Amino acid sequence: MTPDFAPTLPREVALRHLVRVFEAAQLPDARSDARFLALHALALTPLDLTLRGREAIGEAGAEALERAAARRLAGEPVARIVGAWEFWGLPFALGPETLVPRPDTESVVEAALRLFPDRNRPLRLIDLGTGTGCILVALLHERPNALGIGLDRAEGALAVARRNAAENGVGGRAAFLRGSWLDALAGPFDLIVSNPPYIAAPVIATLEPEVRLHDPLAALDGGADGLDAYRAILLAIARRPGLLSAGGALVLEIGYDQGGALTHLAREMGFSDASVGRDLAGNERVVTVRPSLAGR
Ligand code: GLN
Numbered sequence: 001m002t003p004d005f006a007p008t009l010p011r012e013v014a015l016r017h018l019v020r021v022f023e024a025a026q027l028p029d030a031r032s033d034a035r036f037l038a039l040h041a042l043a044l045t046p047l048d049l050t051l052r053g054r055e056a057i058g059e060a061g062a063e064a065l066e067r068a069a070a071r072r073l074a075g076e077p078v079a080r081i082v083g084a085w086e087f088w089g090l091p092f093a094l095g096p097e098t099l100v101p102r103p104d105t106e107s108v109v110e111a112a113l114r115l116f117p118d119r120n121r122p123l124r125l126i127d128l129g130t131g132t133g134c135i136l137v138a139l140l141h142e143r144p145n146a147l148g149i150g151l152d153r154a155e156g157a158l159a160v161a162r163r164n165a166a167e168n169g170v171g172g173r174a175a176f177l178r179g180s181w182l183d184a185l186a187g188p189f190d191l192i193v194s195n196p197p198y199i200a201a202p203v204i205a206t207l208e209p210e211v212r213l214h215d216p217l218a219a220l221d222g223g224a225d226g227l228d229a230y231r232a233i234l235l236a237i238a239r240r241p242g243l244l245s246a247g248g249a250l251v252l253e254i255g256y257d258q259g260g261a262l263t264h265l266a267r268e269m270g271f272s273d274a275s276v277g278r279d280l281a282g283n284e285r286v287v288t289v290r291p292s293l294a295g296r
Contacts, residue, residue, distance in 0.1 A: 002070045005062040011042060012053035014061075018069060025073055033078050040082045041068040077210045088138035092164050097154035099219045101134040105195050105253055107279040109138045111286045112191055112251045120145055124245070127151065128181055128194035128233060131219060133161030133174070135193050140170035149185075150176045154218065181229070182236035187243035195253035196229030198222040226255060230262060234289070238269045241291065250289040259284035 003021045005014055015038045022030035039049060041064035042057060057065065071081050079085040079100040084093050087101035088109055094100060112135075116123055123146035127136035130150030140148050150161050158176045165174040179185070182192075199220045204212060211220070222228050230252065237243050237250060244250065254262050259276035266274035271289045279285035 002066060002073075005057060005065045007059045007062045008056050009062070010054045011038070011044070011049060011057055011061075014038065014042075014057050014065060015049070015053075018065065021069060022072070027072070029078075033072060036078050036082060037068040037072060038065065041065045075209050075213065077214055080214050087132070087134040088141070090134075090137065090141060090168050092132045092134050092137070093160055093167070094132060095156050095160040097152075097156035097216050097218070098131040098160050099195075099215050101132055104279045104281070104283075104285055105135060106138075107277060107285045108135055108193055108195060108251055108253045109142070111277050111288055112139055112193055112249075113142055115249050115251070115288065115290075116143065116191065119143060122146065123190045124188065125149070125191045125193065126182075126185065126189045128192065129153075129196050129219070129229070130161050130176065131157050131195070133164045133176070135195060136161070136174060137165050137168050137170055139191070139193070140165070140173050141168060147173050148175075150174060151179045151181075151185075152176070153178065153180050154216070181232045182240075182243060185243065187240070188245040188248065189243060190245050190248045192233070192237070192244065192248070192250045193252075194229070194233060194250075196222065196233065198226045198229065198253070198255050198258065200224065200226035225261075226258065227261060227265060230254075230265060234266060234269045234271065237289075237291065238271070244291055248291075250291075252287045252289075253285060254287050256283035256285065259287065262287045 018034040042061045125148035127150045130152050133150050136148045136150045162176045165171040263274045273290045277286040
């Protein structure tokens with residue numbers, strides 16, 4: 001079913017209509033989905049909608065709303081239709097080769113900031129598999145004397161991340177490079193962060209369609225047991241301890257059920273200081289490894 005919007009409909013009426021259409025389709029977030037898409041399709045700010053809600057949506061508005069509604073009803077996530085999403089209170093453009101930033105990933109930023117609480121300290125950061133650049137840009141935003149590298153294998157992601165860094169005012173302190181994990185880098189870094197692909201390959205088929213069909217597989221697929229990327233990252237640091245500065249740390253996002261496996265893996269590779277942190281929902285979400293604390 002493609003909903004119809006008459007060009008003469010007032011904006012606020014069109015929005016209510018869209019909410020009802022989404023409710024009828026049993027979308028779990030019908031109201032907020034409708035609001036985001038209406039603002040986007042009609043190119044309005046929230047204030048425009050409030051103050052000038054009685055103005056007609058017009059021909060172009062009606063067409064844009066119909067297109068956006070049809071895409072949402074076909075299962076496309078709102079963030080993909082809008083082409084941008086918010087992370088750490090900052091706007092991020094998306095691309096076909098990036099994930100949509102998740103609120104869970106803000107736990108990585110929080111854990112990293114807690115390790116380096118001095119806002120003005122100069123820091124050298126690297127974000128492995130940077131995607132939209134959301135983790136790196138948020139950290140650079142919070143630590144104005146930090147410099148960072150965003151690494152990704154996907155050229156398309158690098159272009160998106162570069163643009164996001166510039167739009168968020170940290171482009172002058174960020175460099176984006178094509179590469180796979182830590183292969184070509186010398187360091188030392190104070191902070192290595194990553195939200196690598198960590199879904200076990202056999203689990204991918206069971207993910208929600210919004211993730212499975214619309215997020216890039218390369219950003220999700222962590223190999224047979226989901227731990228391939230972690231192995232590569234930990235191995236690189238174990239082999240070349242100079243990648244981390246004295247006092248430096250590795251902060252990784254993990255899946256809700258990977259805390260035990262990750263700390264085990266880290267210990268196997270000789271990192272005895274590996275700790276697990278939780279996200280706002282109470283799930284294990286972050287692993288922090290600090291080699292120098294354990295006499296490595
Ligand atoms: N958190 C993402 C999801 O479950 C997975 C991201 C990742 O593999 N890094 O959809």
